[in-house]
Amino acid sequence: MIKYIHLNELETGQRANVVSVGGEAAMRQRFEDLGIVRGTEILCVMKSPLGDPVAYLIRGALIAIRREDSANILAELCLEAQDGTHA
Amino acid sequence: MGLTHKSTGRVLRESAESVTRVSDDEIIIALAGNPNVGKSTLFNELTGMHQHTGNWSGKTVEYAEGVCRYRGEKIRIIDLPGTYSLNPHSAEEAVAREFICSPVPDCVAVICDATCLERNLILVLQTIKEAKAVIVCVNLMDEARKKGIHIDTKRLSESLGVPVVGMSARSRCGISEVLELFLSSKKLNNCKKDFGDGNYAEIAERICRECVTRESQKREQRDRRIDRILTGKLTGFPIMFFLLALIFWITIVGANYPSELLSSFFFYIQELLLRFTVYIGAPEWLTSLLVLGIWRTLAWVVAVMLPPMAIFFPLFTLLEDLGYLPRVAFNLDRCFKRCDACGKQALTMCMGFGCNAAGVVGCRIIDSKRERLIAMLTNVFVPCNGRFPTIIALISIFFVTVSGTAGSLLSALILSAVIIFGILLTFIVSKLLSLTLLRGTPSSFTLELPPYRAPQVGKVILRSILDRTLYVLGRAAAVAAPAGLIIWLFANIEVGGITLLRHCTDFLDPFASLMGLDGVILFAFILALPANEIVIPIILMAYSSSGALIDYSGLSELGELLRANGWNSLTALCVIIFMLCHFPCSTTLMTIKKESGSIGWTILAAILPTLVGIILCMTVSAIARILG
Structure with a gap:
């Protein structure tokens, strides 16, 4: 079963694969510079004390993104069973 | 931080136009790289000048120039602002791009962070496309080793089609190899390798799969434990x-x-x-x-x-x-x-x-x-x-x-x-x-949280x-x-x-x-x-x-x-x-x-x-x- 979510809905500890990046051109470009493109695996690592922004592990780097920005990223949720068992 | 550049004795320049070649003998090298990769540390080690180095994005916001002499040759080193890409949507990126694309530098040395090479490679690939000659310096190799990440620099060099050196600027490891490469930079040729289909991020991912192996995630787990306290809801x-x-x-x-x-x-x-x-x-x-x-x-x-x-x-x-x-x-x-x-x-x-x-x-x-x-x-x-x-x-x-x-x-x-x-x-x-x-x-906001590093x-x-x-x-x-x-x-x-x-x-x-x-x-x-x-x-x-x-x-x-x-x-x-x-x-x-x-x-x-x-x-x- 495939479940699509927006990145801002990803809970701490969950993984997802990027499906598409929307939003303004400048923002899409910034995301691409950080390596966020179709297929990129993203792990939600932690929330800041006030809940926003949220830090994600993206291509080995920890990047904080605000919720309304991460809402532009559509991703495919990796199910729990996949986590850790597959590379 | 508090130090103005003036007080640290660095020569600063406002725009790329002001950097010109004085003689044909001198070698001009531009240092490029993502923020927080130790670019300034390398610059200091090479030029011996004091500069305050920091851990956050865009620390080096102006040109800094230094001279280093090696085997009787004069090497001028231009430290470019730290950037994620050459797409000029911020002032720093425009400055970096302008200089990299100009005919002034003999060679652009792109400094990468070995602990997150994949992201850094995006800038490397962009630079290879634009610059006359490129050298890739993979910095923080010691940090990466501690994190259980192994990088095959020889294979990376083959994949990218440009020279690659592994180094640790803090412990001066690999500095002489870098200098040797700088000396031969006038002879370097950028063959502008064809990387096949896909955008830069996908190419970078493909190259990393071949050249990078990860062992354990011990250090990462330690960082997350520290983060849980320092950025915790209650703490x-x-x-x-x-x-x-x-x-x-x-x-x-x-x-x-x-x-x-x-x-x-x-x-x-x-x-x-x-x-x-x-x-x-x-x-x-x-x-x-x-x-x-x-x-x-x-x-x-x-x-x-x-x-x-x-x-x-x-x-x-x-x-x-x-x-x-x-x-x-x-x-x-x-x-x-x-x-x-x-x-x-x-x-x-x-x-x-x-x-x-x-x-x-x-x-x-x-x-x-x-x-x-x-x-x-x-x-x-x-x-x-x-x-x-x-x-x-x-x-x-x-x-x-x-x-x-x-x-x-x-x-x-x-x-x-x-x-x-x-x-x-x-x-x-x-x-x-x-x-x-x-x-x-x-506006949109992204902030990199670098790994914790033991301060010197x-x-x-x-x-x-x-x-x-x-x-x-x-x-x-x-x-x-x-x-x-x-x-x-x-x-x-x-x-x-x-x-x-x-x-x-x-x-x-x-x-x-x-x-x-x-x-x-x-x-x-x-x-x-x-x-x-x-x-x-x-x-x-x-x-x-x-x-x-x-x-x-x-x-x-x-x-x-x-x-x-x-x-x-x-x-x-x-x-x-x-x-x-x-x-x-x-x-x-x-x-x-x-x-x-x-x-x-x-x-x-x-x-x-x-x-x-x-x-x-x-x-x-x-x-x-x-x-x-």
Whole structure:
């Protein structure tokens, strides 16, 4: 079963694969510079004390993104069973 | 951070056009790379010049150039701003791109972070496409090894079609290989390899699959455990406050002793100077000018200002080196978002502790122009190192009656409260600005949280104490001494039987007393426009010239003199408030003019905090009067 979510809905500890990046051109470009493109695996690592922004592990780097920005990223949720068992 | 580039002796250039080839023999290398990859560390190692290196995005915002000689060859190295890409959507990226694409550099060395190579490769691939010749330096190989990441540099070189060196700039590992490559850079050829289909991120991913192997995730797990405490829901904010107070406490306790030593040293020299001038039979006015004017101002700036700075800075740099400051921005971003501002403003505020001018320059890390202006206009609400030692002195004279550890703890807590008050003002004024003059919605925000790195304690402490000391001494000589001369003239030239100083202070007195101050204090703030350090020396001189001449040799004498001239804790409170909120020093104003390119914003930057200060002081003194 495939479940699509927006990145801002990803809970701490969950993984997802990027499906598409929307939003303004400048923002899409910034995301691409950080390596966020179709297929990129993203792990939600932690929330800041006030809940926003949220830090994600993206291509080995920890990047904080605000919720309304991460809402532009559509991703495919990796199910729990996949986590850790597959590379 | 606090160090302006000038004080570190680096040659700075404004745009790529100003870098030109002097002779055909010299080799020109451009250093490019993502922020936080140790580019500046490598630059320092190569050129031997001192530069403050930091852990946050966009630390190197201007060109820096250095020369290094290797095997008789002259290699000129241009340190480009740290960028994620060559797509010119911020000022730094435009600068970097312009230079990389220009014919000036023989070769572009792209510095990569071995711990997250994949992301760094995106910039490498873009550079390979644009530049004449490219060398890839994979830095932090030792860090990566500790994290269990192994990088096959030979294979990487084959995949990219350019030379690749693995290195660790901090431990000087691989530096000579880098230099060898630089020497042969004129012969290098960029064959512009065809990387096949896909965008840069996909190509980078493919290359990394071939060249990078990961073992364990021990270090990452350790970092996450630290993060869970430092950015935790319950612990994040208390720890921030605790660290702030702790740093101030260490500063106050540590500064006491050297401050006393320096005071008695300067007092001793003052005695010698006095005896000397008597010995050579100098006229009284000259003695007074030299000793009470110039020497005393100099002595104040060095004895009272230097020790707190020389202690505060290494401590703050250690936090920076650890990678804590980006976490502060992470924690506080929500508050800045509420004010429609950028979370990176927290970083520029941290720079402001060192020097507001440096903080204003640092605002370049904020992409949106609106948010950058907000950060620039409010930076002054963070007391710079020209102001917070004065605040410490006033707190310990007027608000702390107990001595010993309890006293210093209380001082640290009061100072932290003052700083937090400044931060609150920053939020309020930022919000007001975005509701009125700088209307708009927050732009997109991404912030990298670098891995925690063990700071090089010894090196950091030594270097920042040395840098600070030289900086303060230089400023004391350049600003404080001449200012002392001018103030002395003000205090001693008489017009109509009254000194010039008296004329000015009498004029300001009625307005100043509404603010809970007196004419002398307000005039001192105005005269101290070139440097906030000299507010108290001016006040001292004005009071001394009106009769009560006391030899300054320590904080308690200062307290006596101030009290003798009508100061009480309300006066001190108002001075502290006005110290926190008034027009920035002339250097900062000129920097704002340069960075904003507008006289209007510069004037606003002066008026806005002054207005806040006047309103606050008037309110406080009115309340105090009502309460009796």
